[in-house]
Amino acid sequence: MNERTPTGPPHPADDVTHHVGYLIKRAQAALRAAMDKVLRAHGLTVPQYSTLELLALRPGLSNADLARATFVTRQSGNVVLRGLQDAGLITRPATADHGRARPTHLTEEGHRRLAAVREAVYAVEQRMVDAIPPQRLPALLTDLERLAAALEE
Amino acid sequence: MNERTPTGPPHPADDVTHHVGYLIKRAQAALRAAMDKVLRAHGLTVPQYSTLELLALRPGLSNADLARATFVTRQSGNVVLRGLQDAGLITRPATADHGRARPTHLTEEGHRRLAAVREAVYAVEQRMVDAIPPQRLPALLTDLERLAAALEE
DNA sequence: GGCGGCATGTCAAAATACTGACATGAACGA
DNA sequence: TCGTTCATGTCAGTATTTTGACATGCCGCC
Numbered sequence: 001m002n003e004r005t006p007t008g009p010p011h012p013a014d015d016v017t018h019h020v021g022y023l024i025k026r027a028q029a030a031l032r033a034a035m036d037k038v039l040r041a042h043g044l045t046v047p048q049y050s051t052l053e054l055l056a057l058r059p060g061l062s063n064a065d066l067a068r069a070t071f072v073t074r075q076s077g078n079v080v081l082r083g084l085q086d087a088g089l090i091t092r093p094a095t096a097d098h099g100r101a102r103p104t105h106l107t108e109e110g111h112r113r114l115a116a117v118r119e120a121v122y123a124v125e126q127r128m129v130d131a132i133p134p135q136r137l138p139a140l141l142t143d144l145e146r147l148a149a150a151l152e153e
Numbered sequence: 154m155n156e157r158t159p160t161g162p163p164h165p166a167d168d169v170t171h172h173v174g175y176l177i178k179r180a181q182a183a184l185r186a187a188m189d190k191v192l193r194a195h196g197l198t199v200p201q202y203s204t205l206e207l208l209a210l211r212p213g214l215s216n217a218d219l220a221r222a223t224f225v226t227r228q229s230g231n232v233v234l235r236g237l238q239d240a241g242l243i244t245r246p247a248t249a250d251h252g253r254a255r256p257t258h259l260t261e262e263g264h265r266r267l268a269a270v271r272e273a274v275y276a277v278e279q280r281m282v283d284a285i286p287p288q289r290l291p292a293l294l295t296d297l298e299r300l301a302a303a304l305e306e
Numbered sequence: 307g308g309c310g311g312c313a314t315g316t317c318a319a320a321a322t323a324c325t326g327a328c329a330t331g332a333a334c335g336a
Numbered sequence: 337t338c339g340t341t342c343a344t345g346t347c348a349g350t351a352t353t354t355t356g357a358c359a360t361g362c363c364g365c366c
Contacts, residue, residue, distance in 0.1 A: 062344075062345090063344080063345070064343070064344055064345080074344075074345070074346085075345095075346080075347090078345075078346075096344090096345090099343075099344065100343080100344040100345055101343080101344060101345085102344095102345085
């Protein structure tokens with residue numbers, strides 16, 4: 001419908017769509033959509049892929065660990081894990097050796113599936129990276145990290 | 154549980170948590186949590202606040218317009234709009250003058266509520282901005298915009 | 307005029323994520 | 337030793353969001 005501001009933009013910062021917060025949300029939405037599209041062909045959801053990637057990097061993570069790392073609640077993390085377990089991509093010991101936390105590991109099939117999707121997912125990431133001047137990438141990464149850290153306290 | 158990588162990080166880019174995509178997600182999650190916390194005190198959700206802000210900037214936007222601008226489906230947008238309408242913060246004509254799209258506008262109460270929460274929300278944004286070198290902010294904004302645009306096609 | 311393409315609003319159903327609550331196990335200090 | 341505190345896993349219920357589908361109303365084109 002109406003895509004132009006009726007009064008005109010007096011200053012860039014007055015337009016909410018140019019604020020840092022809005023741009024982060026926009027970038028995340030675009031990334032999510034692109035990953036969804038790519039992962040659907042492999043029968044994986046974004047949270048499932050993220051969990052696989054985290055487990056490949058740090059085997060033995062518990063459900064609570066994975067939930068924190070994927071930015072969801074423990075309860076949501078649990079259903080993701082259940083789905084991956086039903087698909088035979090991860091294993092969880094029936095009983096915890098130490099506390100209540102049960103360390104999760106990738107199965108052979110899990111490693112294979114992850115390897116199979118990685119190329120497609122990394123291509124998405126590459127499309128992002130290629131969109132900016134290479135010499136600015138390090139600064140972008142550290143700035144994003146500081147942004148997040150500032151809000152996490 | 155185990156927070157360290159078992160093999161050690163050979164190269165920063167090998168750690169998924171240092172990828173652009175992961176950092177964007179992390180920043181967005183932190184922003185969402187911070188905004189939620191602040192908005193709860195005013196009885197607004199993040200999508201509701203976003204819609205209010207968009208309507209203040211571009212009065213007359215339709216439900217589909219707002220859904221696109223807030224990165225949700227039309228159906229979800231409709232729920233948000235219904236909530237705002239029930240709260241008396243927006244108005245929608247019962248019948249569309251032109252197509253099917255019904256232009257949405259803020260009520261007086263809507264403007265007041267938006268003005269009341271803005272300070273708190275902008276303080277959150279300021280915490281982010283203050284976390285990075287000021288001279289790098291413009292580059293960050295344009296880079297984020299390019300990142301998103303590259304994935305949106 | 308008639309027709310196909312397209313965007314919008316909306317309904318129904320399923321998936322997804324969350325809040326709240328509780329029990330269990332470990333660590334710590336009195 | 338005991339009690340407190342904390343983190344974890346899990347259950348139940350709710351809220352939110354999405355997918356899929358359909359009807360309606362413009363618009364361009366033949």
